Amino acid sequence: MERLTWGMIGGGEGSQIGPAHRLGSAVDGEFSFAAAALDHRPDAGRAYARSLGIAGDRAYGDWKEMLAGESGRADRVDLVTVATPNATHFGIARAFLEAGFDVLVEKPMTITVEEAETLVRLSRETGRICAVNYGYTGYPLVRQMRGMVARGDLGQVRLVMATFAHGHHADAADADNPRVRWRYDPATAGISAQFADCGIHALHMASFVTGQEVERLSADLASCVPGRVLEDDALVAFRMNGGAVGRLWTSSVAVGRQHGLELQVYGERGGLAWAQEQPNQLRWTPLGERTQIVERGDAGMLPEAAAASRVTVGHAEGMPLAFANIYRDLARAIRARKAGEPAPPALYPTAEDGLRSMAAIAAVAASGQAEGVWLDARPPMFR
Structure with a gap:
């Protein structure tokens, strides 16, 4: 089975949440980490992305550069995770949804109800996933x-x-x-x-x-x-x-x-x-x-x-594995849409939940x- 590709915005070096996303997305082999804009400092973000194995032409300085770069690729990423400060979530998620990407947004999804309603409508209109990372439900x-x-x-x-x-x-x-x-x-x-x-x-x-x-x-x-x-x-x-x-x-x-x-x-x-x-x-x-x-x-x-x-009974289980369940749910939904099949029941938190x-x-x-x-x-x- 060919892996889906995944990109991340935010969650750079020293981030509290970035490592959990990178671990969770990799557990099942559903996604390969292919593109990133990890830091508000462009050079630091590019350098850290390359240290994580991202190719130089997909280690971006900011999210706008990543949107432009990925939109023009035949092998553009299948899912984009937004893990930036709250006030930036809406603008980034809206831009990627409008460009036809599936998106997983850190909570809170936006900073206003009106913004959240816009993302719900966009998700419905574009047929693209807008999920919210209430990862503990995994x-x-x-x-x-x-x-x-x-x-x-x-x-x-x-x-x-x-x-x-x-x-x-x-x-x-x-x-x-x-x-x-x-x-x-x-x-x-x-x-x-x-x-x-x-x-x-x-x-x-x-x-x-x-x-x-x-x-x-x-x-x-x-x-x-x-x-x-x-x-x-x-x-x-x-x-x-x-x-x-x-x-x-x-x-x-x-x-x-x-x-x-x-x-x-x-x-x-x-x-x-x-x-x-x-x-x-x-x-x-x-x-x-x-x-x-x-x-x-x-x-x-x-x-x-x-x-x-x-993991087997009696052994410790932690947050990255809970996140992995969210990523697996998303992968199954994306694969079903690509295959023209009905989507499985959604256990991942949706834009409606974020709203x-x-x-x-x-x-x-x-x-x-x-x-x-x-x-x-x-x-x-x-x-």
């Missing part, structure tokens, strides 16, 4: 949770508790650290910092697992480190369209917490709990019975979870400014 036991909810193991879902809290931005002395500063600057991050950076991962996972969408919400926001314009802590209450009640806490100043992504789902017949720092175990408590531990890789896992499990997240971000920011007033969290085009 974990096998997250997909196990989704399957258990869908087949009715929990009965009606009553309550969802979602958390994504860490303490890595708690030091006020980091105010000028460029890897921290941009996240709290409205010019580069948009209208939200911590909720847009981490909270929407937890919120999307709540929808991914339960099959329900957020309809309305109320938010309490705080900037705990002096001088920050945008929030570094958020508490959000929400209601979902299937009747579930939701609670979400996200923070970047919770000293002692490392990653802190957790999801708990409680239904009328049982409850599930999963934590990303212990990804191999899922706690399942049927009503009136003892808690059971579902081990990743065990016999009897649901098909979608078993297919996402890459819902942007609407939630806008509602959280507005609710926080209005002392927690309840607001409609649905995108206008979905109301």
Whole structure:
């Protein structure tokens, strides 16, 4: 089977997210890394791309150069990943979609709801994929949770508790650290910092697992480190369209917490709990019975979870393999379209998911400014 080709914008040397994408895209041999514009400094980006094995004529100085170069090639890349600061996502993704490329965008997909609606429409009009990297939904036991909810193991879902809290931005002395500063600057991050950076991962996972969408919400926001314009802590209450009640806490100043992504789902017949720092175990408590531990890789896992499990039971599994499942999902969708076949069920997060997240971000920011007033969290085009 001939490999698809893949290109990356951003995610250069020293990036937090770049290595996970490069590892994840390579795991299954579906993609070869063929083109890149990795740094806002053209020479540094070209040099780093060449050090990773990219041919000199496809090691680009910026995304516009990459768009022009790849658009004119018969062997242009099949998928482009956008892993740049938030404020640049829309312009890059729009340009590549308009040129007929499939795109995977880091979250948040854009910085406004209007931009996100534009990408949804473009994806539909061009027939090209616009996916969003909520990569943690690639974990096998997250997909196990989704399957258990869908087949009715929990009965009606009553309550969802979602958390994504860490303490890595708690030091006020980091105010000028460029890897921290941009996240709290409205010019580069948009209208939200911590909720847009981490909270929407937890919120999307709540929808991914339960099959329900957020309809309305109320938010309490705080900037705990002096001088920050945008929030570094958020508490959000929400209601979902299937009747579930939701609670979400996200923070970047919770000293002692490392990653802190957790999801708990409680239904009328049982409850599930999963934590990303212990990804191999899922706690399942049927009503009136003892808690059971579902081990990743065990016999009897649901098909979608078993297919996402890459290493034998009892061995550690991490984020790059979760990303690999997203890339494999995308490869299968791209191959199906190339072959003129029906696309497989989409487990990768779509532009529509990205749009819902942007609407939630806008509602959280507005609710926080209005002392927690309840607001409609649905995108206008979905109301």
